[in-house]
Amino acid sequence: MAILQYASEAIKNLFRPPVTTEYPFRPFEYPEGTRGHVEITIDDCIGCGMCVRACPSSALSVDRLGGTWTINRFDCIACGYCVLKCPKKCLRMETGYQTPGPEKQAVLYTKSPEQLEKEKKQREEAAAKAAEAKRLMEEKKAAEAAKEAKEAE
Amino acid sequence: MDREKTERLETNRSIEGKRSVIPFGPQHPVLPEPIHIDLVIEDETVLEAIPSVGFIHRGLESLAAKRDFNQLIYVAERTCGICSFQHGMGYAEAVEHVFGIEIPIRARFLRTIWAELGRMHSHLLWLGLLADGFGYENLFYQCWRIREKVLDLQEATTGGRLIFSVNCIGGVIKDIPEELLKKILASIAEVEEELKVLQKTFMEDYTVRSRLSGVGILTRQQVHELGCAGPVARASGVSCDMRITGYGAYPELDFEPVTASEGDAYARCDCRLREVFQSIDLLRQAIGRMPAEKDLSTPVKGNPEGEYFMRVEQPRGEAVYYVKGTGKPMLERFRIRTPTFANLPGLCEMLKNTKLSDVGLLVLTIDPCVSCTER
Amino acid sequence: MGKVLNPAPVIEEIPDDHLLKRVMEMKKGGFRLSQVCAAFVDGKFELSYSFGDDETYEYVTLRVVIDPETEIPSITEIIPQALFYENEMKELFGVKIRMISVDYENKLYRIEKEAPFGPGKD
Numbered sequence: 036m037a038i039l040q041y042a043s044e045a046i047k048n049l050f051r052p053p054v055t056t057e058y059p060f061r062p063f064e065y066p067e068g069t070r071g072h073v074e075i076t077i078d079d080c081i082g083c084g085m086c087v088r089a090c091p092s093s094a095l096s097v098d099r100l101g102g103t104w105t106i107n108r109f110d111c112i113a114c115g116y117c118v119l120k121c122p123k124k125c126l127r128m129e130t131g132y133q134t135p136g137p138e139k140q141a142v143l144y145t146k147s148p149e150q151l152e153k154e155k156k157q158r159e160e161a162a163a164k165a166a167e168a169k170r171l172m173e174e175k176k177a178a179e180a181a182k183e184a185k186e187a188e
Numbered sequence: 189m190d191r192e193k194t195e196r197l198e199t200n201r202s203i204e205g206k207r208s209v210i211p212f213g214p215q216h217p218v219l220p221e222p223i224h225i226d227l228v229i230e231d232e233t234v235l236e237a238i239p240s241v242g243f244i245h246r247g248l249e250s251l252a253a254k255r256d257f258n259q260l261i262y263v264a265e266r267t268c269g270i271c272s273f274q275h276g277m278g279y280a281e282a283v284e285h286v287f288g289i290e291i292p293i294r295a296r297f298l299r300t301i302w303a304e305l306g307r308m309h310s311h312l313l314w315l316g317l318l319a320d321g322f323g324y325e326n327l328f329y330q331c332w333r334i335r336e337k338v339l340d341l342q343e344a345t346t347g348g349r350l351i352f353s354v355n356c357i358g359g360v361i362k363d364i365p366e367e368l369l370k371k372i373l374a375s376i377a378e379v380e381e382e383l384k385v386l387q388k389t390f391m392e393d394y395t396v397r398s399r400l401s402g403v404g405i406l407t408r409q410q411v412h413e414l415g416c417a418g419p420v421a422r423a424s425g426v427s428c429d430m431r432i433t434g435y436g437a438y439p440e441l442d443f444e445p446v447t448a449s450e451g452d453a454y455a456r457c458d459c460r461l462r463e464v465f466q467s468i469d470l471l472r473q474a475i476g477r478m479p480a481e482k483d484l485s486t487p488v489k490g491n492p493e494g495e496y497f498m499r500v501e502q503p504r505g506e507a508v509y510y511v512k513g514t515g516k517p518m519l520e521r522f523r524i525r526t527p528t529f530a531n532l533p534g535l536c537e538m539l540k541n542t543k544l545s546d547v548g549l550l551v552l553t554i555d556p557c558v559s560c561t562e563r
Numbered sequence: 564m565g566k567v568l569n570p571a572p573v574i575e576e577i578p579d580d581h582l583l584k585r586v587m588e589m590k591k592g593g594f595r596l597s598q599v600c601a602a603f604v605d606g607k608f609e610l611s612y613s614f615g616d617d618e619t620y621e622y623v624t625l626r627v628v629i630d631p632e633t634e635i636p637s638i639t640e641i642i643p644q645a646l647f648y649e650n651e652m653k654e655l656f657g658v659k660i661r662m663i664s665v666d667y668e669n670k671l672y673r674i675e676k677e678a679p680f681g682p683g684k685d
Contacts, residue, residue, distance in 0.1 A: 069347050116353075238665075242671050242672035415595045415597065432567065495574075497572045497613060510611065523600045562672065
């Protein structure tokens, strides 16, 4: 009986298309949401460093003032924890895996010059505002002190 | 010339009936992972087997002192590539018990679905390896072809083929939408259909039967004394399945532990095959009874303080997760006792009085996962 | 609905000289050794010997708290398969254990670093 069973399978196999695909000629289609590698929209990044602290394999580093975000793709384990933790949602998981290479390389993302300029301006404005507020406070204090001194007289 | 020949013959004769030691592994064609066993043999019969593990010890348990308890879930998952989801789930459940929180019901069902998918693909992988181990290459291809469907389901639902990273402390981070649930049902129906053909081959084929039955027998008494777990124990008639302890959504589902009574390699194969069908059944039940709920995780506050022993039924058997926290973000102690670690003494026992040619096959029948064992 | 058997796990603290007696009692009570592990907490070793029951799913852990210098007896005479666990504790934590049936001499795990690690240095 067993022979007959295999015979039918064999005949079926003659007319079936192969189970495997012709991989390099027909690219593999990833299903939606495959965790392949981490990508960043660097201009939205605020450099808070949440992803750096979250990363279990310490593959990330952030320079807030320089506006850069570095990932060591060979250390990254594609767990997606940084994506989960990012407060600005500028990190995302993309399909496509890291290709192997002879040595570990870090990939550096730098903010665009316009964005950097904008942020620099914002920082300067904020600093100016803070300085202004400080000056006002000091003036107020001085005025109060003067008032107190007057009252004491 | 003649003298040399007779001398050689004489030495051969004097070796006859004496013991010699043959190393098995660390690199051996039947399994890609390094395990080393010294086999003391007399003629063709193995008298004693002395295992030594430890070629790939990575110190994952000590990483617990360097990563916080949320990050550790990703470390725990990477203990093993095959049962990765169950490692993450066992760890998460242990920490949830320490916190004393209840996770949302839908998250429990989702965990169960992924755990059962993981069990299916692990068993199919093992069946393929076993077929390859006794030289039935065609069967090996078929098993792995079917397994590919389960892997595709896993990738579609979680985003990772083997390492899912969908657990978090307090629940899961991803939902399975309705259309994907339907796809799972359709896919597992196909798997069931195709596996039934293979089951016939595994269970009735003369070649397979003569190769597997009566080899490596462990009695019920031996299994109990040696502390074996999982399908190895169940194939010897010990009806012990940690899913009955009611983690995940298993309390809501109907199932009975799959057992056999012979305790040989054939019974272990039979057990695992039937467990794949059981997983298919559990998946259908779980998808049918899953409540529609938005809530997927309970937020946790503070740091774990306390200890808990969590037991999870992995594809390979009972795994124990011990978590001890002292109110700091880093855990004081995290321990995984994997099923292969428990099955090693059983393996040494079953290797006794077998033929040398069966050793590779018998090592496979406990479904060894050496990376798990050494962590 | 399936049946659920989940008695709460018990942790029982015992002095170290009662260990062998209690392990013997557990074995006679039909329990199987599930796991043994060590932890280094506040300058002391906490050794946990866990036993499981296959029918009632009870889980009993014997807890022995000892100083790092104290030697404890091996349970391999009663339960032979404990040798892997005990070798592991000896190698990774430096717990002093007397008379393990097969002593791997700190070479169970073939790691680059010098074993045994001192207490708390795992």
